[in-house]
Amino acid sequence: MRDLKSELKVAEWKPGDTVVRPFVRYPHSQSSSGRIWQVDPFHEQVDLSVVIPTSDADRGGYFLDLLGQISTQDFPYFELIVVRGDSRQGRAINIGAAMAKGKYILTLDDDTSLPDSTTFRNLVALLDAHPDIGIAGGNNVIPEDASTFVRNTMRQIPRRSWKPVETITDSDLAEHPCMIMRTEEFKMIGGENELLPRGLDPFLRQAFRESGKRVVVVPDVRYHHLPPGSWKSLIRQYFRNGSQGAWVNRHNPQWVIQTPSHHGTFMTVLPLWKRVVRYPRDLIVSIIKGQWIWCVCQLSYAAGFIIGWVTESCDLLSIKKPSIS
Numbered sequence: 001m002r003d004l005k006s007e008l009k010v011a012e013w014k015p016g017d018t019v020v021r022p023f024v025r026y027p028h029s030q031s032s033s034g035r036i037w038q039v040d041p042f043h044e045q046v047d048l049s050v051v052i053p054t055s056d057a058d059r060g061g062y063f064l065d066l067l068g069q070i071s072t073q074d075f076p077y078f079e080l081i082v083v084r085g086d087s088r089q090g091r092a093i094n095i096g097a098a099m100a101k102g103k104y105i106l107t108l109d110d111d112t113s114l115p116d117s118t119t120f121r122n123l124v125a126l127l128d129a130h131p132d133i134g135i136a137g138g139n140n141v142i143p144e145d146a147s148t149f150v151r152n153t154m155r156q157i158p159r160r161s162w163k164p165v166e167t168i169t170d171s172d173l174a175e176h177p178c179m180i181m182r183t184e185e186f187k188m189i190g191g192e193n194e195l196l197p198r199g200l201d202p203f204l205r206q207a208f209r210e211s212g213k214r215v216v217v218v219p220d221v222r223y224h225h226l227p228p229g230s231w232k233s234l235i236r237q238y239f240r241n242g243s244q245g246a247w248v249n250r251h252n253p254q255w256v257i258q259t260p261s262h263h264g265t266f267m268t269v270l271p272l273w274k275r276v277v278r279y280p281r282d283l284i285v286s287i288i289k290g291q292w293i294w295c296v297c298q299l300s301y302a303a304g305f306i307i308g309w310v311t312e313s314c315d316l317l318s319i320k321k322p323s324i325s
Contacts, residue, residue, distance in 0.1 A: 001071055001072065002042065002071055003071065004039070004067035004068070004070060004071045004080070005064055005067050005068055005071075007039065008037070008057065008064070008067060011037045011039075012037070013035035013036065013037050013084065014035065014036045014037075014038070015035060015036070016032040016033075016034035016035060016036050016083060016086060016092075016095050017031040017032045017033070017034075019032075019036070019095045019098050019099060020098065021091075021094045021095065021097075021098045021191065023094075023097075023098075023187035023188075023190065023191050024094050024190060024191045024192070024194060025189075025190025025191065025193070026190065026193045026194055026195045026196075027091075027094075027194050028088055028090075028091050028194035028195060032086050032088075032091055032092070032095060033085055033086060033087070034083045034084060034085045034086030034091075034092055034095065035083075035084050035085055036081065036082070036083055036084075036095065036096075036099070037057075037080075037081075037082040037084065038079070038080075038081050038082075038099060039079060039080040039081070039082075040079075041077075041078070041079040041101070042076045042077070042078055042079070043076045043077050043078075045077050046077060046078065046079050046101045046102045047077040047078065047102050047103050047104060047124060048075070048077060048078035048079075048102045048103070048104045048105075048106055048120060048124055048180075049078065049079050049081060049096070049097075049099075049100035049101060049102035049104070049105050049106070049183065050070065050078055050079065050080045050081065050106045050108060050120075051081050051083070051093055051096030051097065051100065051105055051106070051107050051108075052066075052080070052081070052082045052083070052096075052107075052108045052109070052110055053083050053086065053089050053092035053093055053096070053107075053109075053110070054082060054083070054084050054085075054110035055084070055085065055110070056084065056085070057082065057084045057110070059110040059111045060111075062110060062111035062112075062113070063110040063111070065113060066108065066110065066111075066112055066113065066114065069113065069114040069115075070114070072117045073114075073117055073118075073119065073120045073121070074117050074118055074120075074121055075118075075120035075121035075124060077124075078102065078106075078120060079100075079101060079102060081096040081099055081100065083095050083096055088194050088197075089176075089192075089200060090191075090192030090193055090194040090195075090196060090200050091192070091194040093107060093176075093191075093192045094191045094192050094194060097183060097186055097187065097191060100183050102183060103182065103183060103184075104123075104124060104127060104180050104181065104182055104183060105180065105181050105182075105183050105186055106120065106123060106178075106179070106180045107176045107177075107178075107179055107180075107181075108176075108177060108178060109176060109177040109225060111177075111225065111226065112177045112178055112223055112224070112225055113143065113223060113224035113225070113226075114178070114223055115143070115222055115223070115224065116221075116222055118220070119138065119178070119221055119222075119223070122218070122220050122221050123136055123138070123180040123218070123221060124180070126168070126180075126218050127180060127182065130168070130214075132213065132214055133168075133213065133214045133215075133216055134181060134182070134185055134208035134209075134211065134213025134214060134215060135174050135179055135180070135181050135204070135205060135208050135213070135214075135215045135216070136174065136179065136180050136181075136216050136217075136218050136221075137171070137173060137174025137175055137178060137179040137180075137215075137216070137217050137218070137221075138178040138179070138217070138218065138221035138222055138223045139162065139163075139164035139165060139217060139219075139221060139222050139223070140154075140160070140161050140162065140173075140175070140177070140178075140222075140223060140224065140225050141161055141162075141164060141222050141223075141224065142154045142155070142161050142224075143224045143226075146226070147229060149229060149230070149231075149293075150226055150227060150229055152293055153227045153234065153293050154226070154227060156286075156291040156292075156293045156294040157227065157293065157294050157297060158261030158294075159173060159175075159259065159261050160227060164219065164222060165217050165218065165219050165263070166219050167219060168216050168217075168218050168219070169216055169217050169218075169263050169264075170214055170215065170216055170263065170264060170265070171215065171216060171217040171263040171264070172202070172205060172215065172259060172260055172263075172266060173217050173263065174205065174215050174216060174217055175201050175225075176200065176201055177223060177225040178221070178223040178225070181208075185208070185211070185213065188211070189204075189207040189208060189210075189211050190207065192204060193255065195252070196248060196252070196255060197244045197247055197248070198241060198244035198245055198247075198248055199245070199248055199255060199256065199257065201259075202257035202258070202259050203255055203257060205257075206257050206268060217263065231296075234293070234296075234297065234300075235296065235297075235300045236300075238297045238298075238300035238301045238304065239300045239301070239303055239304035240304060241301055241304065242300065242301035242302060242303065242304025242305035242306075242307075242308060243304040243305065243307060243308035244304075244308070245301070245304075245305055245308070246304070246305045246306075246307075246308030246309040246311075246312060247308060247312055249272060249305075249309070250308075250309060250312040250313065251312070253272065256269070256272075257269065258270050279298070279302065282298065283295060283298050283299070286298065
């Protein structure tokens with residue numbers, strides 16, 4: 001078994017701005033500041049390219065733990081591509097996809113945890129057997145050793161955890177922390193949208209659906225993707241999410257896709273005014289249910305959204321206002 005943790009200590013990080021991404025439909029105009037660690041394949045046959053975008057190749061120790069879990073996978077036919085320091089997650093993933101040698105791409109977040117050694121094998125086998133599926137994701141479950149705060153957060157906030165499915169299920173819950181795609185199909189639909197600071201998952205899922213492919217969550221694949229472990233960090237995250245959401249709604253409202261908390265079909269697009277009207281209802285429901293963590297998160301998101309919207313509106317007005325000489 002290879003020791004990826006030790007290999008990281010002597011890793012050679014190469015510049016990411018030299019990687020050409022001709023397949024990207026919405027490329028970012030600025031060059032990537034990211035650095036790439038492309039690990040030698042575990043086997044001469046490469047079926048799977050594992051792509052991990054990361055800010056610092058540490059993430060409070062989660063990334064090192066993830067490397068250990070990757071080392072124990074019972075499917076050896078994969079390569080690992082880590083892109084560090086790119087501020088645009090979509091661009092980082094596209095860089096990894098441009099370098100990928102595998103038939104399939106598996107994205108993981110740098111704080112994903114893989115409790116099972118069969119994850120890679122199960123995901124590859126599923127796409128091998130189902131050509132109609134475009135994206136297959138795992139089930140985000142609460143780890144047994146989670147703190148009380150994290151456990152309650154994952155139970156209260158929609159999409160943070162769910163009961164693992166028992167059959168292949170069409171679902172919007174397939175997410176970047178653990179999802180697999182065919183490399184060729186990923187490139188054909190234009191890759192990740194590098195212009196989006198937030199909302200990459202729903203945009204990509206919708207692009208696959210529009211291409212005629214299914215997006216599913218599958219049985220026998222579990223992962224952990226934890227929320228921040230403190231009130232301060234959680235509030236900061238949702239405030240930031242709200243601010244970024246305002247930017248997308250202000251500049252690219254056509255890219256705002258709904259994210260339901262359930263499996264199955266759903267309305268993909270909802271006008272902003274309907275989402276605003278729905279907000280107090282959802283807030284009241286969370287209060288009635290005693291979901292105080294989710295209530296605070298909604299308030300934090302709303303504060304970030306309002307401030308972000310006002311800031312973006314003022315910036316646009318200053319651009320449009322003619323200068324007086």
